Amino acid sequence: MQQMPDPAAGRRAVLAAQLEQLEARVATACAAAGRDRADITIIAVTKTFPATDVQLLCELGLTDFGENRDQEAASKVAECAGMGVTGLRWHFVGQLQTNKSRSVAGYADVVHSVDRVRLVGALDRAAGEHGRRLDCLVQIDLAEGRSDRAGRGGALPAEADQVCAALAEAEQLRLAGVMAVAPQGVAATDAFARLADLHGRLRSSYPSMTVVSAGMSGDLEAAIAHGATHLRVGRALLGSRPPLR
């Protein structure tokens, strides 16, 4: 009898191979930095990729998934639940408009992009309405004073304290750490060193800030060298994305 081809098998093999290569990079970077692999979480950033990829990566052992646009994230999370893929931790990593707080608070477990006091209030109310608690990271703008500052979001380092203070006061939100994207045109290692300094300073006032979300496909080694606990990896795991609309 002829074997039925399994359409998922090819994709599963590709994802497994890419995960293996990623794990090798992470292991090498951990060894170079004298760090323990167990202290680092890989978040698969699945934006533009289908829920079936989430399912396959989940079968390959990943538990943490990231999205950067509310509409896409909301429908993908629902689709995963419909396929019986549950028990995942969803990370919202994109810039967050205040009016999307209600939606994001309904499915996200961790919001990486909290960068202003107004957003803290909106997220706190929204989480309360859903009866949920959210872990929140303060996004730091490391492109401070540079022309490419616009667009990525993030609090200036000098503004971070007031966002932390607001999060620490919020009923439904837990101040869990910091997040940053290395700016274009700056060595990632310098940017992540500044993030590590700032994190150390903030953490001495707010001990719950244990998370450093830094490092993407192109710069995860530099992030690991400077204390990242969470890597947000898209392309290295899932392949190249279609260009942004």
Ligand SMILES: *Cc1c(COP(=O)(O)O)cnc(C)c1O
């Ligand atoms: C897309 C995205 C990533 C993943 O980037 P890759 O270069 O594909 O690894 C990480 N963080 C944020 C905020 C993103 O939007």
